Every structure is written in structure tokens, then in C-alpha cells.
Amino acid sequence: MQPTPVTTTNTTRAELAALALRAGRTPFYVYDTAVVDRQLAAVRAALPPTVQLHYALKANPLPALVAHLAAHVDGFDIASGGELAVVLATLAAGARAAVPRFGVGFDVGFAGPGKSLADLAAGVAAGVLFQCESVRELQAIAAAGTAAGRRPRVALRINPALELRGVGQRMGGGAKPFGIDAETAPEVLRLLATLPVEFVGFHFYAGSQMLQASTVVAMLEQCYACALVLAAQAPAPVRVLNLGGGFGVPYFAGETALELAPIAAALERLVVRAATDLPGATLVLELGRYLVAEAGRYVLRVVDRKRSRGQVFLIGDGGMHHHLAASGNLGQVLRRNFPVTLVPAAPTPPVGASLLAIPPTEIVTICGPLCTPLDVLAESVLLPVAQEGDFIVVGMSGAYGATASPRGFLSHPGPVELLTP
Template structure:
């Protein structure tokens, strides 16, 4: 199958299994295709397995933006240490999960007064992105007669090298430049602000253990300087995430062992300055990507000038990242298979495309799969993160997508 050697999967009676069910049974539960199926137990196992390996001082948080499906968030709340959110709606999801408000934080530039007031009243920690945002929080806290729980988000001078998305170093809309932090700390009025710590998120989707270790080393050195210089007692430091997922051919899964070993060394090295301070590790796709599968049914098969096309009932409007995000320079395939005939002696090279009137609607290009016919099921693996919620579902007014947690 196309790239599936990298993906955890179970096959029985020549059908892909999802959450312990045959693929057609899962589709019937969902109500048809196209659909996302999330394996709730796989997510729980991912969280538990990682928490067992992390030092006890490190608390594991989930960045809800990776997948905000409400049933999934509720399931995760039973095992995760905290949620990190990027909007008012995500904050409401986190609070509705049953997790206590002190385990929730909100980040992002451009928070509205509504966002900030809601966070203050709920007791959620606000990761402040600028001095002006802090000024607004002083005023809102005075009006509401409630202290705002605040951590300062830092834009360090360094970056997380080899990241799919870099969020620190240089000029950024995220956080307060590290050289400006002390001046902002001096501005805090404790009558209105309950200082909680710092947030340093340098990048995401990184598959280099060496790059993550280097970033952690720089992060802890910066944390040490900040904690020594701040007049306030910190209760936690969010060191971000960055742990990547291997989606494409020739990518190797991230080796966590040296990263975790290095975290333990850093915690020992900086034990004195970190006394009474928890470390938050904020991960998103790393916890959920392998627990999601996107299923779409073949509705047509045609040959055009030597190329065989499978036309399916789903596509880029449901899974934008898989399609190439509206036109990557070099598009790569997520791992795909024919879910209802996983193995077959006859193979063919096909392009799998969706129903939209755009050549960008690509599910997979030039993949070798068992010979397909209309009504077969195509499965796109590693689809538990940045899928439905990160896609233009209303584009061309196609039928509604289904999502199910099993």
C-alpha cells in the first residue's frame, strides 16, 4: 500500500480495521462517506504512553487547534494534564470537557475584549502577546473586579530549526521579544494581574531530534535568566511542542528517547531555579494524527490519455492538508490504501481526485494500489490532525462531512 509501512494499522479478512471495526461497519456507524473516524482508545494510549516516559515534573498539554472535535476533547480530558487553546470557542470546548480552568490556557495575537473577559472570568491563564494586550488586561480586570491569570509569551532570539512552521526568532506576531520582557514585567500590577509564568513556543512539525534538543537547551537557558530576573514567582513554564509526525515517504518517525533523556538532564541542571515550577509540554498532532482516518468512496473510474483516475466523493474541501494546501510547489501523498480490499494481486497506478471543479482537488497522485472499481473505499491514514476543522468545508457547497469518535 502507498506508504503504509509507516502507519499503525490492523487488517482482517482483507479489510482495514479502525477502532476494532471492519471499515464498512465503521462507515455505517458514521452514516456514510465521506467521513473521519477517530479511534478514541488510540488517542488515550498515545497520551498515557508518553506521560509514562516523561519526567514527572513535565505536564502534558494538548493544543486543541490540532483537532477540536468535541467528543475527542471530552475523551482526552480523562487523561491529559491540560488544554491549550487559541480562541474563545476552543476555550469553551476545553471548559466543557470537565477539565478544571486552571489547566487551560489561551494564546494567540489579536484577542478581543470578549476573549479576554471570558478567560478572566473563567480563571483561564492568558498567554499575553504584547504590552498593549497586558494594558487591556489591567483595565478589564479592574472593571470585572477579578485578577487575570497571566503568563507572558516570549519570542526568543532563537528558532526551532528544521520546523515545518517556525514561530520564534526574528520579527514575529507571536509573543514579546525576549529583550523587551523585563520592561513588560515591570509594568505588571499585581492588584489586577496574577502572574503564572512564561510561554515559549518556537515551532511545530519537527522530525529532528537534534533540533528539538538544541531548542530545549536554549529554552531552559532563557527560562533560567527570566526566572532569576523576574520579581514574581512563576508556577509554570510552557516550553511549547514541535514534535512532528512522519506523513510522507522517506520520512522517519521522531525518536523521543534522546529528547526525553535531555529533558531530564535539563531539569536536573536547572533544579534550583525551577523549584516549585511545573513544565508544560504542549503537543498537538503528535497525540492525535495516527488515531484518525479519512474515508471516501470511489464514484467513478476513467482513463484520460493514459492516466487512470479514481473519482471519489471527498477531497480537498474535507482534507486540505492532504490535497496540498491549495497548491504546494511539491505535493506529497499522505499514506493511502483501498480499505475494503487491502491486498490484491492486480495493482495499478492511479490518481485519486475529488468531486470539486478544480485541478487542486487531489487525494493522492501516481499511487500504486489494488485495482479499484466504483464503490470501493479509499482510506487516507494519519488524518487525525488538521483535517476537518482546517479545511474549507463549504467550498462549492458539497454535502456535509461526517466525523465520529469510536
């Protein structure tokens, strides 16, 4: 049998060595824009052309990546003044031509509970669409608008009464700190009608990391039905109906990719219905991880290889302080391994050196440099026997990586982040 892994490893080694040179050190994240483009193309091909696609910056707010996405999406979803600053800098740098102002063709939705007064003022100045999360916030948005001599655009974020199975993280249904319960929304709409704000529509975000198309379809249909009931009580026609998204990606062994075709069909039906139910309304989806997760790799090096009572531990120069999700501490109930590969730093024997070229393997646990048992990047994985200096590559790392990790913990340096064409 041809020892194909050796060839693959050599290619990857050269690529990683070049990237490490570019980064100047390990650990680093590298994001492949070609993979982002592939995901964008898949979603665009599936979505009805009138459905707008927004990128949720929380998944990965790296300015260079946001600039790349700006040219391909219809808007952004932000959740803080910091994310707004990234968007404004990106657009000011000309990442997207012809953005006359938000709300015309390209929009920026500002969601998230507990927006500060400073963030509200910044949002008013920028002309964002506020996805309003509470009565207090509605009043504060109106006050910020009055102070600035502007009429802020507002959509109510609704927490619908739905119960879905197969949602990785639930942000809607039941008691939640997000949005306004659908039952109390009519009252809030009456208040809104008395305030100096412009009602634009409704926003839903019921949950993320859904891997079953049927779950996404049920979510979309139930949120749409909820919006329809509320639209009848709104002070103005609905012009924007943001149905969220929650498209999941397969992180772990045994998981399969989300099927887009049934979601596309459901959206087609909703677009047709909306033309009659909500004339003039635009449907919006806001996706984060689906667009960027697969594009990212987190690359670290083996600092130490040690044995403890029969088990082999590889200690890397990176860990949970850079990649909390891979350590299993970002909301996972059961810890599972992200895809991990080991790439020798030294060249492996040339192909043709026969079967001897197949490297010996062993079962290892990969840990980071933090003094906590939580700092595990992969547990009991079968890998080629590692040497100090070898690369460890954690795949599926483009979303909720660097900025979703406790980077200050133990005061190690942060990771470098690179974008490849």
C-alpha cells in the same frame, strides 16, 4: 505465496462498512482512541513525572476526543473563545472529575495572537492562564480583569532569538507575529508589574512538526535559557514554564518516528536545573498532532473512475474541503502523499482462490469533487484497480483535518466525525 492482502482487505472492508453505516454516509473521519492512548502512554513514559502534559485543541477539537483526553492530560492549550467553549462544555459534562478550578492541578492556557475583547472576557471568567502575545493584549487582559473584578493570570509568550533547523512550521525565532520578542520582554515585564494581573510565568512555542529529537532538545534548552534570563527580571517567581513541544509525526514515505528518549533525557536535566534555578516552577509541554494524528483516518468513496490521456483519475466524494493537509495545501512546500489505501466495497474472493485473489493494480491520482486542480488527495499512487463505491482511506489524519480545512468551499456537506474505542 499467500495472498495476505486479501485477508487484510476483507477485515478492513467489514470494519469500514460498519463505520460507514454508523456515520450514515461517506466521507467521514474516524479517530481510534486506542491509538491516542498509545501515544499518551509513550509520552507519559518518556516525560519526567513532574513535567505537565497539555493537549493543544487546535490539532483536533472534536468534543468527544477532547473529553477522552481530558481524563489523561494535565491541561489544555486553547487558541480561541470557540476552543474555550469546547473545554468548558467538556469539563461541565464531567469528563474530568475534581477540577476545582483552572490553575489548580489542571490548567487551560489561552494562547494566540489577536484575542478579541469578547474572548478575553470569557477567558477571565473561566480563569484561564493567558499566554500574552503583545503589550496591547496585556493591557486588554488587565482591563478585562478589572471589569470582572478579577486578577487574571498571565504568562508572557516569548519569541526567543533562536534559529533551528528541521522545524516543519516555525512560530518562534526571527520576526514573528507570535509572542513578545525576548529583547523587549524586560520592558513588558516592567509594565506588567504595574497592572492588576498575576504574573505566572513564560510560554514558548517555537515551532511544530519536528522529527529530529536533537531539534526538539535544542529548542527546549534554548527556550529554557531564555526563560532563565527573563525570570531574573520578572515581578514574581516563575510558577509555570511552558516550553511548547512541536513533536512531529511521520506523515510521508521515508520519514521516521521521533525518538523520545533523547528528549526525555533533556527534560530530566531541565527539571533538575529548574529545581535550583526556578524553585516551585512547573514545566509544561503542549502537544497536539503527536497525540492524535496517527489515530485518525479520513474515509471517502470512489464516485468516478476516469481516464485522461493515459492517466487514471479516481474522483472521490471527499477532498481538500475536508482534508486540506492531505491535499498538500496546508503549509507544505512540496506536495507529498499522505498514506492512502484502497478498500474494495464488494467482498474479494476468499483466501485459497490462489494467486488469482491478488487484485490487479494501477497507478492512479485521487482527486476530490472540487473544480480546482488543488483538490488532489494523492498523486500517482499504486493501488488495486478501483471500482465505483470502493473506500479510499487516508491515514495520519487525526490532526489538522476537518477543522483545518475550507469546509465551506463549493458548499458540499461537511464530513462526519466518529470516535472508536
